[in-house]
Amino acid sequence: MITVNNIIKAYNGNIVVNIPQLIARQGEMVGLVGNNGAGKTTFFRLLLDLVRADKGEVVSNDKNVATTEDWKKYTAAYLDEGFLINYLTPEEYFYFVGTLNNRSRNNVDEFLKHFDSFFDGSILRSGKYIRDLSKGNQFKVGIAACLLQEPQVLILDEPFANLDPSSQLRLIKMLKEWQARYPMTVFISSHDINHITDVCSRILLMEKGRIIKDFDTTADTLQELESYFKV
Amino acid sequence: MILTLLSHQWKAFWRSRSASKNLAAQIFIGFIILYLLGCALFLGLSLRYFLPNIFPGQDVITVFCGLILYYFLVDILMRFLVQELPVLSVQPYLGQNIRRRQLVRFLNVRSLFHFLNLLPLFIFIPFIVSVIGAAHGPRVAACFAISILALTLFNHFLVLYIKRKTIVNSWWLVGFLAAVGILIALDYFHILSFRSLSTSLFTLLIRSPLLSIGFVALAVASFINNSRFLRHNLYFEEIARRGRQRQTTEYAWLQQWGLTGELVALNLRLVLRNKRAKTVALMSFVILLYGFIFYKPEFLKSDHSPMILMGALFITGVFIMNYGQFLFAWHSSYFDGLMSLPVNIPTFIRSQFVLFIAVSTFSFVVTSFYGLISWTIIPIEFAAYLYNIGINSVIVIYFATRSYKGIDLSKSATFNYQGTGMAQWLNIIAVLLAPLLLYAALSWIFNKWVGIAILGSLGLVSLLLQNWWVGLLTGQFLLRKHTILAGFREK
Numbered sequence: 001m002i003t004v005n006n007i008i009k010a011y012n013g014n015i016v017v018n019i020p021q022l023i024a025r026q027g028e029m030v031g032l033v034g035n036n037g038a039g040k041t042t043f044f045r046l047l048l049d050l051v052r053a054d055k056g057e058v059v060s061n062d063k064n065v066a067t068t069e070d071w072k073k074y075t076a077a078y079l080d081e082g083f084l085i086n087y088l089t090p091e092e093y094f095y096f097v098g099t100l101n102n103r104s105r106n107n108v109d110e111f112l113k114h115f116d117s118f119f120d121g122s123i124l125r126s127g128k129y130i131r132d133l134s135k136g137n138q139f140k141v142g143i144a145a146c147l148l149q150e151p152q153v154l155i156l157d158e159p160f161a162n163l164d165p166s167s168q169l170r171l172i173k174m175l176k177e178w179q180a181r182y183p184m185t186v187f188i189s190s191h192d193i194n195h196i197t198d199v200c201s202r203i204l205l206m207e208k209g210r211i212i213k214d215f216d217t218t219a220d221t222l223q224e225l226e227s228y229f230k231v
Numbered sequence: 232m233i234l235t236l237l238s239h240q241w242k243a244f245w246r247s248r249s250a251s252k253n254l255a256a257q258i259f260i261g262f263i264i265l266y267l268l269g270c271a272l273f274l275g276l277s278l279r280y281f282l283p284n285i286f287p288g289q290d291v292i293t294v295f296c297g298l299i300l301y302y303f304l305v306d307i308l309m310r311f312l313v314q315e316l317p318v319l320s321v322q323p324y325l326g327q328n329i330r331r332r333q334l335v336r337f338l339n340v341r342s343l344f345h346f347l348n349l350l351p352l353f354i355f356i357p358f359i360v361s362v363i364g365a366a367h368g369p370r371v372a373a374c375f376a377i378s379i380l381a382l383t384l385f386n387h388f389l390v391l392y393i394k395r396k397t398i399v400n401s402w403w404l405v406g407f408l409a410a411v412g413i414l415i416a417l418d419y420f421h422i423l424s425f426r427s428l429s430t431s432l433f434t435l436l437i438r439s440p441l442l443s444i445g446f447v448a449l450a451v452a453s454f455i456n457n458s459r460f461l462r463h464n465l466y467f468e469e470i471a472r473r474g475r476q477r478q479t480t481e482y483a484w485l486q487q488w489g490l491t492g493e494l495v496a497l498n499l500r501l502v503l504r505n506k507r508a509k510t511v512a513l514m515s516f517v518i519l520l521y522g523f524i525f526y527k528p529e530f531l532k533s534d535h536s537p538m539i540l541m542g543a544l545f546i547t548g549v550f551i552m553n554y555g556q557f558l559f560a561w562h563s564s565y566f567d568g569l570m571s572l573p574v575n576i577p578t579f580i581r582s583q584f585v586l587f588i589a590v591s592t593f594s595f596v597v598t599s600f601y602g603l604i605s606w607t608i609i610p611i612e613f614a615a616y617l618y619n620i621g622i623n624s625v626i627v628i629y630f631a632t633r634s635y636k637g638i639d640l641s642k643s644a645t646f647n648y649q650g651t652g653m654a655q656w657l658n659i660i661a662v663l664l665a666p667l668l669l670y671a672a673l674s675w676i677f678n679k680w681v682g683i684a685i686l687g688s689l690g691l692v693s694l695l696l697q698n699w700w701v702g703l704l705t706g707q708f709l710l711r712k713h714t715i716l717a718g719f720r721e722k
Contacts, residue, residue, distance in 0.1 A: 083568030
């Protein structure tokens with residue numbers, strides 16, 4: 001589904017992403033872990049063609065993401081609040097994203113019913129613009145807008161960071177259920193190694209722009225990661 | 232403590248990203264402020280020569296005294312428009328071990344650094360020293376100067392107080408405007424003469440200078456009132472505009488246009504819900520009235536038709552110029568997101584054309600009443616309108632693809648040059664100067680109506696080529712997409 005070939009991105013001579021080869025198949029849940037500055041977010045931006053790669057390419061469904069826009073139809077991402085149109089109400093934002101995916105207003109309303117428990121009553125009809133929501137609630141809007149697109153590729157940057165504990169668990173449950181119904185290629189980064197080993201079938205450990213470990217999740221994975229991050 | 236906080240403000244000013252990148256714009260603003268202060272000083276120094284000319288046969292000092300209250304009435308209105316509330320600047324300190332009293336004092340002192348507080352000193356002090364001082368002695372002059380200073384501070388803190396109140400409750404705004412309106416009306420219909428009031432008040436001051444204590448007391452009262460309000464309301468969510476109920480709005484009539492309509496609706500909401508964009512749109516409305524300046528009968532008769540054309544270009548195209556130059560920058564805070572959604576670029580650009588044409592058409596239709604001044608204005612304005620929607624809109628979007636600076640939508644637009652760079656200045660030259668030069672050349676070779684006709688037809692032809700332009704502009708945008716994205720990400 002997604003293939004990364006020899007990609008290099010540097011800022012002022014510092015290499016922040018350097019990945020010789022990476023293939024993510026359909027239905028794979030890939031988790032990225034690594035300390036701050038490991039290059040996770042830049043890597044995600046490269047996947048979305050939001051920064052220009054110095055070398056190499058990202059290929060999505062046999063097409064280079066930098067030369068076509070076809071990937072946008074089946075790719076959804078939420079990296080930070082910069083992905084939300086902050087002066088819209090959540091509903092208006094969902095309708096906007098819905099229109100981009102040929103969904104009618106009713107269809108969107110219907111779809112959003114799946115999120116009732118995730119939203120916990122504080123998103124829809126809250127009488128607030130997105131910019132007035134808390135960070136956690138903004139994130140919930142972001143992820144719902146992603147799933148609204150019924151993507152084949154989903155990219156989430158640190159989804160657990162701003163959510164309360166029950167929402168974190170709900171998100172994990174939701175991602176798993178969703179994945180079982182519609183197999184997506186999912187990229188998630190997180191500092192929470194418990195959650196990420198729980199959700200992902202494959203873990204990439206990044207350090208200074210490189211993938212230094214790439215392994216399928218097993219019972220030992222958590223321990224292995226803990227020993228890496230131990231100080 | 233206050234000094235430390237003030238030094239932080241000083242650093243914040245010089246280290247803000249827009250400041251360092253925008254040195255040219257800063258210098259430009261600096262020059263404008265210097266120029267205004269220079270004008271004020273010149274006015275102050277020459278008042279003693281001006282006043283006898285304008286009001287011949289009257290005592291200079293009496294005339295001067297009669298004008299002071301007018302100044303402060305205008306001053307309070309000006310302050311209401313341009314004076315900002317330094318609120319956000321205390322936010323990081325609220326959690327620190329700093330006394331509320333100190334923060335309030337800091338907010339008050341910080342607010343004093345405003346050019347409107349210098350203006351009266353520049354205008355009045357020279358006159359007070361040179362005329363009143365000479366006639367009545369230094370003691371009277373000093374008291375007079377103190378009174379002027381006190382009135383300035385009174386206005387300053389009063390406006391801060393009223394503005395803070397309007398944020399909590401909009402009725403204060405209505406009340407304030409009504410009060411000022413009534414005062415002006417009373418004066419206009421000679422029910423209450425500001426001039427005689429001002430004259431008697433200040434000539435009394437000259438006779439008994441100790442009255443200045445009264446003005447100082449007013450200033451102190453206004454200061455205490457503002458401080459007390461701040462001290463009791465130093466909660467971020469209360470001083471900042473928060474917690475209001477927001478409505479989901481639908482533009483059903485735009486939905487039938489599909490994605491293009493949806494994007495136009497997005498722009499409408501952008502304009503209606505964000506301070507800076509709103510100011511730009513309001514400005515465009517105000518400029519519709521510029522016809523009264525540009526479309527003068529004497530310009531129409533004489534050979535000043537370039538003035539008319541310039542006015543027409545401005546009136547029918549000001550929204551295109553002002554809004555369009557930041558076409559992508561308006562969306563800078565969420566441009567990452569927009570670029571990963573399936574919004575295709577040609578549709579995005581086309582939606583901007585639709586918006587431009589709609590607003591321009593509106594401006595043209597509304598301002599066609601200027602035809603009452605002379606029917607010749609209408610063909611000129613029509614040509615300018617066609618030129619704006621056909622050619623200028625393309626130029627503006629082209630320059631927008633070369634503008635890499637983001638915009639913070641929540642900031643106000645007065646004296647705000649954030650996001651302004653070389654591209655914007657070039658843009659304005661290309662948009663206004665090019666058609667004027669072309670017209671001047673054509674009317675010199677042929678005559679003015681041929682010039683107007685050719686200008687209009689060029690616009691029309693270009694308008695018919697719009698699809699081709701959209702393709703070209705899309706290419707230009709894609710070439711620079713990553714630079715734009717990187718620029719917008721640097722807040």
